[in-house]
Amino acid sequence: MTITNSKRGSSKPTINDVAALAGVSKKTVSRVINGSDSLSGATLERVQKVIVELGYVPNPQARALAFGRNFAVALLHDNPNAQTVLNFERGVLDAIKDSDLALMVRPVDRHSPSMLEDIAKFLQQQRPLGVLILPPISERDDLANLCRTMGVRYVRVGSTALDDPAHCVASDDGVVVAQACRLLISTGHRRIGLVRGPHGFRSAAERELGFDAAMDEAGLDVPDDYRTQGDYRFESGRAAGRALLALDSPPTAIFASNDEMAAGVVHAALERGLVVPRDLSVVGFDDSPTAHHLWPSLTTVRWPIKDMGVLAAEKLIGDFLDTRRFSQDVHELPSALIERASIAVPKT
Amino acid sequence: MTITNSKRGSSKPTINDVAALAGVSKKTVSRVINGSDSLSGATLERVQKVIVELGYVPNPQARALAFGRNFAVALLHDNPNAQTVLNFERGVLDAIKDSDLALMVRPVDRHSPSMLEDIAKFLQQQRPLGVLILPPISERDDLANLCRTMGVRYVRVGSTALDDPAHCVASDDGVVVAQACRLLISTGHRRIGLVRGPHGFRSAAERELGFDAAMDEAGLDVPDDYRTQGDYRFESGRAAGRALLALDSPPTAIFASNDEMAAGVVHAALERGLVVPRDLSVVGFDDSPTAHHLWPSLTTVRWPIKDMGVLAAEKLIGDFLDTRRFSQDVHELPSALIERASIAVPKT
DNA sequence: TTAAAGTTTGACACCGGTGTCTACAAGCAT
DNA sequence: ATGCTTGTAGACACCGGTGTCAAACTTTAA
Numbered sequence: 188m189t190i191t192n193s194k195r196g197s198s199k200p201t202i203n204d205v206a207a208l209a210g211v212s213k214k215t216v217s218r219v220i221n222g223s224d225s226l227s228g229a230t231l232e233r234v235q236k237v238i239v240e241l242g243y244v245p246n247p248q249a250r251a252l253a254f255g256r257n258f259a260v261a262l263l264h265d266n267p268n269a270q271t272v273l274n275f276e277r278g279v280l281d282a283i284k285d286s287d288l289a290l291m292v293r294p295v296d297r298h299s300p301s302m303l304e305d306i307a308k309f310l311q312q313q314r315p316l317g318v319l320i321l322p323p324i325s326e327r328d329d330l331a332n333l334c335r336t337m338g339v340r341y342v343r344v345g346s347t348a349l350d351d352p353a354h355c356v357a358s359d360d361g362v363v364v365a366q367a368c369r370l371l372i373s374t375g376h377r378r379i380g381l382v383r384g385p386h387g388f389r390s391a392a393e394r395e396l397g398f399d400a401a402m403d404e405a406g407l408d409v410p411d412d413y414r415t416q417g418d419y420r421f422e423s424g425r426a427a428g429r430a431l432l433a434l435d436s437p438p439t440a441i442f443a444s445n446d447e448m449a450a451g452v453v454h455a456a457l458e459r460g461l462v463v464p465r466d467l468s469v470v471g472f473d474d475s476p477t478a479h480h481l482w483p484s485l486t487t488v489r490w491p492i493k494d495m496g497v498l499a500a501e502k503l504i505g506d507f508l509d510t511r512r513f514s515q516d517v518h519e520l521p522s523a524l525i526e527r528a529s530i531a532v533p534k535t
Numbered sequence: 536m537t538i539t540n541s542k543r544g545s546s547k548p549t550i551n552d553v554a555a556l557a558g559v560s561k562k563t564v565s566r567v568i569n570g571s572d573s574l575s576g577a578t579l580e581r582v583q584k585v586i587v588e589l590g591y592v593p594n595p596q597a598r599a600l601a602f603g604r605n606f607a608v609a610l611l612h613d614n615p616n617a618q619t620v621l622n623f624e625r626g627v628l629d630a631i632k633d634s635d636l637a638l639m640v641r642p643v644d645r646h647s648p649s650m651l652e653d654i655a656k657f658l659q660q661q662r663p664l665g666v667l668i669l670p671p672i673s674e675r676d677d678l679a680n681l682c683r684t685m686g687v688r689y690v691r692v693g694s695t696a697l698d699d700p701a702h703c704v705a706s707d708d709g710v711v712v713a714q715a716c717r718l719l720i721s722t723g724h725r726r727i728g729l730v731r732g733p734h735g736f737r738s739a740a741e742r743e744l745g746f747d748a749a750m751d752e753a754g755l756d757v758p759d760d761y762r763t764q765g766d767y768r769f770e771s772g773r774a775a776g777r778a779l780l781a782l783d784s785p786p787t788a789i790f791a792s793n794d795e796m797a798a799g800v801v802h803a804a805l806e807r808g809l810v811v812p813r814d815l816s817v818v819g820f821d822d823s824p825t826a827h828h829l830w831p832s833l834t835t836v837r838w839p840i841k842d843m844g845v846l847a848a849e850k851l852i853g854d855f856l857d858t859r860r861f862s863q864d865v866h867e868l869p870s871a872l873i874e875r876a877s878i879a880v881p882k883t
Numbered sequence: 884t885t886a887a888a889g890t891t892t893g894a895c896a897c898c899g900g901t902g903t904c905t906a907c908a909a910g911c912a913t
Numbered sequence: 914a915t916g917c918t919t920g921t922a923g924a925c926a927c928c929g930g931t932g933t934c935a936a937a938c939t940t941t942a943a
Contacts, residue, residue, distance in 0.1 A: 249929035269617035480798035597899035
């Protein structure tokens with residue numbers, strides 16, 4: 188026993204204080220903290236009692252230094268949608284709230300040429316246990332490779348499985364979009380337009396696939412000019428809406444690949460003096476606040492984003508958590524179709 | 536000189552490697568890193584050269600342990616508005632991007648009885664250099680006191696100066712709201728209704744004060760039933776709108792204390808078959824995505840939230856930063872009135 | 884009964900920095 | 914030249930944990 192009591196009586200107790208009071212070595216206390224094996228029931232109990240008595244909490248900074256890793260998980264995102272990021276964050280915090288893990292959020296800039304380097308530097312410096320990656324940057328394989336080569340755990344969140352089940356959490360965009368489109372079809376629509384998401388985005392491709400599936404199923408033919416290109420932003424949706432509505436035989440319903448663009452489509456319709464949904468039905472995707480606030484409120488698709496946060500955290504650092512809500516092998520979570528007021532029976 | 540080279544050649548260089556290569560002691564390298572005084576130009580230069588050569592970056596975990604503080608600033612928020620949080624975050628990151636500081640984001644639950652304890656535990660464990668507090672929890676003096684007694688620096692963000700200039704960053708809500716209301720008045724409105732923010736919120740009070748100022752100035756009398764109570768959420772705005780429009784002599788314009796409630800007011804108007812802005816002018820506050828996406832797009836007030844992030848960070852940890860954009864004594868930043876399409880000349 | 888194997892625990896170095904105190908050199912007044 | 918102050922840099926302990934390795938004790942097998 189070479190342990191001395193900490194000098195400053197008022198300060199937070201350290202591992203040394205616990206060790207001294209329990210009459211064991213630091214290392215033994217460390218073993219108790221980390222739930223290591225090979226501990227006799229007697230010592231374990233004694234040490235735990237002292238820990239509680241002193242209200243001892245291990246110092247994360249010291250642990251990080253000795254362990255070579257920060258007891259934290261990092262969230263990498265490129266602000267697809269503020270509400271999404273925050274809700275996901277809530278999910279992650281929910282999952283880790285009983286552990287002594289921390290969450291660090293890292294916004295990155297997808298358009299910066301130094302993005303990968305910046306992230307590499309961040310991972311080098313902060314050494315989180317692992318990273319959670321939100322779309323759209325979750326789709327980048329080079330980022331996943333970076334994590335792999337740097338030995339940092341990662342979980343990618345996406346519209347579809349982006350990686351093997353251990354490294355991804357997915358929604359089923361294609362499935363719900365098909366469901367949404369079937370709703371349009373069963374309401375009577377035959378001429379249905381599409382506003383795509385940006386090129387190169389997996390989510391955009393998945394949603395279009397869902398759209399196609401529903402159209403095929405119903406034997407509906409989609410003319411080329413019914414498929415318009417957007418970039419997930421409001422203005423692109425408005426432009427797409429204007430183009431679609433200016434066609435000789437315009438669609439009676441439009442599926443926009445996200446809510447912002449759907450809002451743009453609604454604006455385009457209103458500009459022409461059309462009434463939504465009487466003259467045009469619109470469906471969006473995301474269930475953003477906008478979808479709720481728009482008039483008419485928008486029928487849309489809601490990602491189970493908070494649950495995805497929980498699941499992603501559990502996948503990433505399940506071994507550090509003592510309670511789990513999801514089983515190991517789940518990786519896809521179902522989205523929900525939120526039916527609101529933007530769909531009606533077509534006039535003709 | 537008691538320094539030995541690090542054994543593992545491939546690993547990141549440590550302070551020991553730098554010291555050995557430069558032929559100085561660890562402590563001297565430490566002095567260089569921290570820009571301490573009392574260093575001869577010769578050694579400083581030599582050490583700096585080696586640092587660059589080796590690509591040495593100090594290990595934040597080790598620094599945190601020795602320094603007794605994490606080189607990070609924490610952002611405490613209660614999700615007033617997702618976009619606001621994220622934009623503020625951007626500002627903070629902008630300010631610290633050239634330093635080796637990190638940002639940790641901490642959502643808290645204002646309604647949880649253990650909020651203060653949770654935050655205290657967080658501060659104890661993570662030991663950030665300081666905390667940035669976003670409204671509405673920034674308004675809580677007990678939180679500020681907690682920081683003060685725990686010796687953690689803090690800066691509070693609010694609608695008005697919540698603390699002495701060194702500890703707060705403020706917008707000028709009252710001033711812009713008055714300006715917005717003057718715009719309504721000069722457009723011809725005489726019957727102007729108000730949807731208040733929730734009781735006990737400084738921002739709500741400030742905005743009402745601005746409203747009052749403009750009304751007084753114009754000698755307009757505001758009947759009691761023109762002042763309705765909201766809680767910053769959509770539904771409360773809709774309810775308030777319904778109540779106002781059901782009055783015998785309804786207002787021709789309504790100022791809602793935030794955009795969500797303004798959206799609710801717009802819904803209430805549309806429900807009655809009114810056309811906005813022809814039959815009712817509406818002004819909101821926040822410049823949220825909703826304000827932009829609504830039809831008609833909403834005239835509203837934009838907080839300089841990103842700049843407030845920069846300013847708040849500079850106030851909090853200016854001594855760790857080598858570049859500053861704002862002068863020490865600025866603490867109020869001007870908001871902007873964003874004129875869009877929701878105001879028109881009243882019919883009568 | 885004794886050797887071999889397994890279990891539990893401690894001493895000690897170490898992670899990579901910073902604080903304190905001291906040694907030494909240079910600059911200044913006496 | 915002597916003594917004193919000031920500036921510069923090093924030795925060493927320390928922050929609060931974890932890894933390694935060996936000692937002490939227990940159990941099992943011969």
